[in-house]
Amino acid sequence: MKNRLSEIIKLYLIIIIGCSFFGLSAQNAQLRTITGTVSDTDGIPVIGVTVIVKGTSEGTITDVDGNYQINVSGESSILVFSYIGYETQEILVTARTNKLNVVLREDTKLLDEVVVIGYGTVRKKDLTGSVSHVGSDVIETKVATTVADFLKGNLAGINIGVNNDAAGGGSIQVRGPASLQASTSPLIVLDGNIYYGNISDINPNDIESIDVLKDASSTAIYGSKGSAGVIMVNTKKGKSDKPQITLNAKYGFSNLRTIPPLPTPDEYVTRRADYWKTIDFFNPESKKKGLGYYDNPDQLPMGVTKEQWAAYDPSFSGNYTETWLNRLQFTDVELKNYTAGNSVDWRDMIYRTGVRQDYNISISGRTPKVNYYTSLGYQNNEGFVVGDNFNAVRGRINLETNVTDWLKIGTNTQFSNRSDNDITANTGNADVISPFGTMYEEDGSIKRFPTNDARIANPLLEHYVDDYFYRVQTLNSTIFSHITFPKGFSLQTNVNNRFGWRKNYYFHSDIKPGITVGGEASRNDYSDYEWLIDNILNWNYTFSDIHRVDATFVVSSEKYQYWNSTSSNEGFVPNSNLTFHNMNAGINPVTESNDEVQTGNAILGRINYNLLDRYLLTASIRRDGFSAFGINNPYGTYPAFAVAWRMSQEPFFKNVNVIDDLKLRLSWGESGNRDIGRYVALSRLNVTDNIMDGENVKGVWTNNLANNNLKWERTRATNIGVDFWMFDSRINGVVDLYYNKTSDLILSRSLPTITGFSSVIANLGQVDNKGLEVTLSSINVDIPKKVRWESSVIFSTNQNTIKHLYGNMVDVLDEEGNVVGQREDDDVQNGWYIGKGIYDIYDYKMIGIWQLGEEDEAKKYGKLPGDPRLLDVDADGKMTQKDKVWQGSLVPKFRASLRNDLTLFQNFNLSFLLRGEFNYWAVDNMPRNEDNRYFDRSNSIKTDYWMPDNPSNEFARLASNSSNPSVNIYKRRDYVRLQNASLSYRIPTQYLTKYALESLRVSANVDNGFVITNWTYFDPENRGRSPLILTFGLDLTF
DSSP states (O other): OHHHHHHHHHHHHHHHHHHHTTTOOOOOOOSEEEEEEEEETTSOBOTTOEEEETTSSOEEEOOTTSEEEEEEOSSEEEEEEEOTTBOOEEEEEETTOOBOOEEEOBOOSOGGGEEEETTEEEEGGGOOSOEEEEOHHHHTTOOOSSTHHHHTTTSTTEEEOOOOSTTOOOOEEESSOOOSSSOOOOEEEETTEEEOSOGGGSOGGGEEEEEEEOSHHHHGGGGGGOTTOEEEEEEOOOOOSSOEEEEEEEEEEEEEOOOOOOOOHHHHHHHHHHHHHHHHHTSOGGGOOOTTTTSOTTSOOTTOOHHHHHHTSTTOOSOHHHHHHHHTTOOHHHHHHHHHTOOOOHHHHHBOOEEEEEEEEEEEEEOSSEEEEEEEEEEEEEOSBTTOEEEEEEEEEEEEEESSSSEEEEEEEEEEEEEOOOOOOOHHHHTTSOTTOOSBOTTSSBOSSTTSOTTSOOTTHHHHHOEEEEEEEEEEEEEEEEEEOGGGEEEEEEEEEEEEEEEEEEEEOTTSTTOOTTOEEEEEEEEEEEEEEEEEEEEEEEETTTEEEEEEEEEEEEEEEEEEEEEEEESOSSOSTTGGGOGGGSSSOEEEEEEEEEEEEEEEEEEEEEETTTEEEEEEEEEEEETTSOTTOOEEEEEEEEEEEEGGGSGGGTTOOSEEEEEEEEEEEEEEEOOSOTTTTSOOOEEEEEEETTEEEEEEEOOEEOOTTOOOEEEEEEEEEEEEEETTTTEEEEEEEEEEEEESOEEEEEOOGGGTOSEEEEEOOEEEEEEEEEEEEEEEEEETTTEEEEEEEEEEEEEEEEEESSOOEEEEEOTTSOEEEEEEOOBTTTTBOTTSOTTEEEEOOEEEEOOTTOHHHHHTTTOOTTSEEEOOTTOSSSOOGGGOEEEEESSOSEEEEEEEEEEETTTEEEEEEEEEEESOEEEOOGGGOBGGGOTTTOOOOOOOOBBTTBOOSSSOBTTBOOTTTTOOOEEEOOEEEEEEEEEEEEOOGGGTGGGTOSEEEEEEEEESOOEEESOOSSOTTTSSOOEEEEEEEEEEEO
């Protein structure tokens, strides 16, 4: 495998280095030669500077010492010196010029002043919509497994879900949830082309920048695909006129962050004894045990002797420890291990230090004719749980060629092969198995039930005895041509093809409980294919030096199809050694298949108008067609407009020296949501088996009604924004206020039984989102070549409200039962309430614990002292729906982050990102100590608990009654997290040139460094486990 990989890399090098010289013109006859050196303002030679004779194809690049040599003709010529990050210089040379040394100055214009929008780019100062940008300052200092890792905490209004396994990443949401049942994931656009593939297939090391389109004037250009926002991912291109080879190596470790502790073995025994004591306390007097019955015979209550304690059992064996543990109902395995002094730390068995590796090589460059970037990356991540592995091989080729002055062709192609081949340990079982269980049988095989309790299997059982194979391969390629016409016209055609293959095979061993003898296996084979064609006509023209027009017209067509086949079998003979590799050897074969297809098309037009570089207008309209909707509504039309006023360019503003640039923005637009399922508008047939007259026959049936009028969910969004730069751009900021109204929600509505259908998908409801986003950035200290300290603060808030649902009206009654009006009915079953947020909490409220002396009152509710006590709002002695109260929200009301970047002497860089979420709640039911935690035989996370002689008003008794109705305990889970910190050192160039090195950087990164919170149940963000990741990096460029 290593030899094969080596040959592939060699082939890559040969192909790309060859391409780097494609298109170079032959040298003209030499008339005279000019030589010289190019350096920066520190006198350090600059490698790879392009030197061109203006108006000709004659050119060269500087060598490792910054030297160049170029041939010129004629009495005088102009030499053009250019390099990324430096100002381009044009210098006149005459017949007397033989030597010319040049000093290049850094370009103060930042790359992120140009942002990518739909079907084009625009200067940041010319933006009329709400667009957020992630540039090299974040990407170079963040260790990422997927694209989503770059976004977390770095952009206002963008929420990234949590995925703490080895694959990383997480769900992405822009400006809150805009639907109840349709997808709310944003559209991904990769290098200007809509991308429906998995975001994990994009190598983070290939990413140059990311732009997020948030308001409707920006997203409406994508019509029915853009209602949930648009993520524009832009991959790298060649920057240097000298071919560059870049090697990146990252090696790190993933460890479990602090989690709630389990009881020690001694605490486990004590809690088990306390459980039986509490049970005995509530027994009738005739059935109560004697004083100290469940106590350790060496730690008896005052007044009880060991002889009295032993006499509680007439058949006392003489073994005090054995008798005590039998009273606590220890199994034979537990008793044996306890007396031998043996215990198992089950968490230590399933958690590990995971090793993370990420290696990448890229080759890039540009010539007057060709721009190229190619990469090959290998990633192998181990999670902190045994069996959690992720690995991927990803390759990319970005190639552009100027065939003529008016024709450019190219391709952006990526391939990915990723897999997850292992089965993770059962973390839940590890927390509930007795510490006195046994890991292995005497013969060395894994013990199925560590305590011989068939209710709890060994947490590593599946990992050891099952077999799993999972692999996903994708090929995504865009071929494009760009034709430039006179008068500012251009035409670009993009042809995108994506192929995907997935294999998902699983074998369940019959060593596990409940599995058929001979085992059970399944194989799922999936493949998909899609094509998308965009024809983009652009006109960019300037009139009278004050009117700039940029018009874009697009015609688009697409098709997607997948094929999915599943087979399963069980009871393999003569044995199951071949697992899922011999599916026909079982006794109960089952095959299934499902193929789906969708088609779409669109036309759109957009115009950007700029008057005097002061008044900006954007207007667009798009018409989309999609096959998933009802035959009466296959098309949707989406208009949008935006205006902006660069107030700082007005004559009356010239004397305001504090403000460098001030822009006011207003936008409105409509967009749709088509992610609803391909056949929801149709009535789908189901197949069932029946026996008629002793024969097996197939029957077909349906339970959902078709809807020919089903149409798009539609979001109407308004955005008001302010962009400003102050104090020579040392401070800049963006403030956005938005209001999004999503109507015609696609919901499943129940139907009366008499119709013969159970439900129909229809357009019914409305959800609103409104919020505020603030981003402030500053250059706090800037001493050239010594110290630069930059900061950014991000704040956002979102309020989500359900305005309408099904339209069913119900009466509103006063206290005497009289009808005083009507209101729209809620959907109690799904937890959707008119006027409330989708994730608002409406539930019973726990107000404490029933105490001794309150037995009679507790009995009304079926409770005992030590059980959780709920608020009875109407004090009628019953818990009903009327007793539920609003208790906050499950999603944060406020999100904020603080980023700092400190650069010392242009070599050391320290950056860190603090991120927090505030004013939200979640369920933490550990204080319930409910009966389904089986304290009589199982372990559990360590908590306090109520005892008759040690009461508590926060923690219930062991095995409490927390049902009828179910008790949920809501706690606030605000937190502040060190999301990322990075320290790097870039070796000075003067030490590298003699080794033909352009740059060398070493770095150390920590992710999820610490969390400050009052929440105690695992990680506050996901209420689960999370890793602390430490990574060391080496970046090397030749």
